[in-house]
Amino acid sequence: EVDDTPDIPSLVRALGGCRTPVCHTLLGDPPPTPKPIPELWTLLAHLLHPNTTAAEHGLVLAPDGSTVALAPLFAGIEVGLKRAAGWSGPIDQPYAALDALYAVTITEALGTSFLMARVNGTAALGPDGCWDDVDNPQNFTLLGPPSLVPDAVANGAMDGVLLGTRLAEEPIPLSVLFRRYYGVENGITSGWPHSSRRRRDFGALTAVGKLEEEVAAMLRVLRGLSPTRELLEEFGEEEEAGVAHRAAREFMEVYVECPAIIPRCMWGARPYRGTPKPLSPPLGSIYIHHTFVPSAPCRSFAACARDMRSMQLFHQDTRGWDDIGYSFVVGSDGYLYQGRGWHWVGAHTRGHNTKGYGVGYVGNFSTSLPDPEAIALVRDGLIPCAVRAGWLHQNYTLHGHRQMVNTSCPGDALFQEIQTWHGFKVGTGSCGIAGIGHLAHSDALEMEGWGKCGGCWG
Numbered sequence: 001e002v003d004d005t006p007d008i009p010s011l012v013r014a015l016g017g018c019r020t021p022v023c024h025t026l027l028g029d030p031p032p033t034p035k036p037i038p039e040l041w042t043l044l045a046h047l048l049h050p051n052t053t054a055a056e057h058g059l060v061l062a063p064d065g066s067t068v069a070l071a072p073l074f075a076g077i078e079v080g081l082k083r084a085a086g087w088s089g090p091i092d093q094p095y096a097a098l099d100a101l102y103a104v105t106i107t108e109a110l111g112t113s114f115l116m117a118r119v120n121g122t123a124a125l126g127p128d129g130c131w132d133d134v135d136n137p138q139n140f141t142l143l144g145p146p147s148l149v150p151d152a153v154a155n156g157a158m159d160g161v162l163l164g165t166r167l168a169e170e171p172i173p174l175s176v177l178f179r180r181y182y183g184v185e186n187g188i189t190s191g192w193p194h195s196s197r198r199r200r201d202f203g204a205l206t207a208v209g210k211l212e213e214e215v216a217a218m219l220r221v222l223r224g225l226s227p228t229r230e231l232l233e234e235f236g237e238e239e240e241a242g243v244a245h246r247a248a249r250e251f252m253e254v255y256v257e258c259p260a261i262i263p264r265c266m267w268g269a270r271p272y273r274g275t276p277k278p279l280s281p282p283l284g285s286i287y288i289h290h291t292f293v294p295s296a297p298c299r300s301f302a303a304c305a306r307d308m309r310s311m312q313l314f315h316q317d318t319r320g321w322d323d324i325g326y327s328f329v330v331g332s333d334g335y336l337y338q339g340r341g342w343h344w345v346g347a348h349t350r351g352h353n354t355k356g357y358g359v360g361y362v363g364n365f366s367t368s369l370p371d372p373e374a375i376a377l378v379r380d381g382l383i384p385c386a387v388r389a390g391w392l393h394q395n396y397t398l399h400g401h402r403q404m405v406n407t408s409c410p411g412d413a414l415f416q417e418i419q420t421w422h423g424f425k426v427g428t429g430s431c432g433i434a435g436i437g438h439l440a441h442s443d444a445l446e447m448e449g450w451g452k453c454g455g456c457w458g
C-alpha cells in the first residue's frame with residue numbers, strides 16, 4: 001500500500017526549506033510539489049515563504065514566547081527521521097566529515113555568518129525581534145540590522161538539533177513530539193515547556209569543542225562553494241581555524257551560557273516617560289529584589305508578561321515613575337524579562353540606582369524560595385554574562401535590597417539564599433535621610449515590590 005500523503009518534513013522541503021547549498025547536498029533534492037495543495041500546505045507555504053530580504057518569513061511564535069525559525073527546525077527533524085531509518089550520512093568528502101544534524105541546522109549558517117561578518121564588519125549573531133501582537137502574531141520585526149543567524153534562527157537550530165536527536169533515537173509522530181516540546185500541558189512537574197530549556201539542553205548535548213570541530217569541517221566544505229569560496233581564498237589555515245573557534249565560542253556564550261531575555265516589545269511595555277538617563281557601565285553592584293506583589297511566581301510567558309505590564313502600570317501611574325523600576329525581572333517560566341535593561345538608570349534601590357542593576361524575582365519569597373532553575377538563571381547565567389559583556393565590573397558586589405534600604409525585600413528566604421552567591425557583600429548601604437535629596441525626581445524613589453513598602457519612608 002502506498003501512502004501518498006506527504007510527511008511534514010518533505011512538505012517543508014518541497015516548499016523551499018533547506019535551499020542552502022550544503023543543506024541541499026546533504027539531504028538531496030526535495031520531492032516535487034504535489035497538486036492540488038491541501039490547506040496545510042498553504043499554511044506551511046505562507047510560513048516558509050523563502051524571502052531573503054524579509055526577515056519575518058518562516059518564523060513562528062512558540063507558546064513560551066520564543067520565536068523559532070522553521071527551516072533549521074525541520075531540517076534537523078528530517079535528519080533525525082533519516083537516521084532513525086538507518087541513514088548514516090554523506091559518504092563523499094568533504095561532506096563525509098560533517099555531522100549532518102549540525103550541518104543542516106546551525107553550522108552552515110554559523111560558518112557563513114562569521115565569514116561575512118568578518119569581511120563586512122557586521123554582527124554575526126542576532127538580533128532578537130518582536131511580533132506585532134503576541135495573541136495574534138502576524139508580522140515579526142527585527143530589533144536591529146539582521147545577521148545570518150538572528151535569535152529566531154538560533155532557536156530553530158537548537159530545537160532542530162534537540163528534536164532531531166530525539167527522533168533518531170525513537171521516531172514518534174511529529175504532533176506528539178511538538179506537543180511535548182512546545183506545549184505547556186506536557187505533564188512535567190515544574191510546568192516549564194521543554195522549549196524554554198533549549199539553551200540548557202543544547203549546551204548539555206553540545207560541547208563547545210564539538211561545535212568548533214563542526215564549524216571547521218563546514219568551512220572546508222564552504223571553501224568549495226560560492227560565495228564563501230571567494231571570502232575564504234584570502235584566509236590561511238590559521239585564520240580559518242580562528243573563525244571556527246570564534247563562531248563556536250560566541251554562539252555558546254550568547255545562546256547557551258547567557259539566559260534569554262524577553263524584550264520589552266514582547267511583554268507589551270508602554271514607552272518610557274520622558275528621557276531615560278544613561279548608566280555608565282560597567283557598574284559595580286547588583287541588587288536583588290522580590291516583587292512581593294505580585295506574590296505568586298509567574299509560570300508562563302502569558303502570566304509573566306501580564307505581571308510586567310501591571311507592574312509598569314503601577315510604577316508609572318501610581319508611583320509616578322518614568323517606567324517599570326527594575327532593570328530586569330525574573331520569571332519562573334525559564335525567562336528573564338527586560339525592564340529598563342543594561343543601558344538606563346532604573347528605580348529600584350534608592351540612592352543606588354546609578355551604581356547598580358536591580359533584578360527582581362516575581363513572587364513573595366519571605367518564606368519560600370524561587371525554583372532552583374530560576375535561581376540558577378540569575379546566579380549562573382545573567383550575572384557571569386553581564387561581567388563578560390562588560391555591564392558589571394569583574395569585582396562587582398551583590399546585595400539584597402534590604403541592605404541598602406529599610407525594607408524586608410527580597411524576603412527572608414531569598415535573602416538567605418543570595419548570601420551564598422558569588423559577590424555577596426555583608427554590610428549595609430546608607431538607608432535614610434541622606435536619600436532625601438533625590439526626592440526632587442520622582443523616579444529616584446525606589447520600592448519594595450509595587451504594592452507595599454516605600455523603602456525607608458514606609
Ligand SMILES: *[C@@H]1O[C@H](CO)[C@@H](O)[C@H](O)[C@H]1NC(C)=O
Nearest residue numbers: 049050051052053054055057
Ligand atoms: C520579499 O519581501 C520584500 C519585503 O517585504 C518584498 O518587497 C518582496 O516582494 C518579497 N519577495 C518575494 C519574492 O516575495
Ligand SMILES: *[C@@H]1O[C@H](CO)[C@@H](O)[C@H](O)[C@H]1NC(C)=O
Nearest residue numbers: 116117119120122146147227
Ligand atoms: C556581506 O558581504 C557579502 C559578500 O562580500 C555580501 O554578499 C553580503 O550581502 C554582505 N552582507 C551584509 C549583511 O552586508
Ligand SMILES: *[C@@H]1O[C@H](CO)[C@@H](O)[C@H](O)[C@H]1NC(C)=O
Nearest residue numbers: 056132133136137138139140
Ligand atoms: C504585516 O505587514 C504587511 C507588510 O508590511 C502589511 O501589509 C500587513 O498589513 C501587516 N499585517 C498586520 C496584521 O499588521
Ligand SMILES: *[C@@H]1O[C@H](CO)[C@@H](O)[C@H](O)[C@H]1NC(C)=O
Nearest residue numbers: 292293295364365366367368
Ligand atoms: C508574603 O509571604 C508572607 C509569608 O508567607 C505572608 O505572611 C505575607 O502575607 C505575604 N504577602 C503577600 C503580599 O502575599
Ligand SMILES: *[C@@H]1O[C@H](CO)[C@@H](O)[C@H](O)[C@H]1NC(C)=O
Nearest residue numbers: 282284392393394395396397
Ligand atoms: C573594581 O574594579 C574597577 C576596575 O576594574 C576598579 O576601578 C575598582 O576600584 C575595583 N573595586 C574594588 C572594590 O576593588
Ligand SMILES: *[C@@H]1O[C@H](CO)[C@@H](O)[C@H](O)[C@H]1NC(C)=O
Nearest residue numbers: 406407431432455456457458
Ligand atoms: C524601618 O521600617 C519599619 C517598618 O516600616 C519601621 O518600623 C522602622 O522604624 C524603620 N526603621 C528605620 C531605621 O527607619
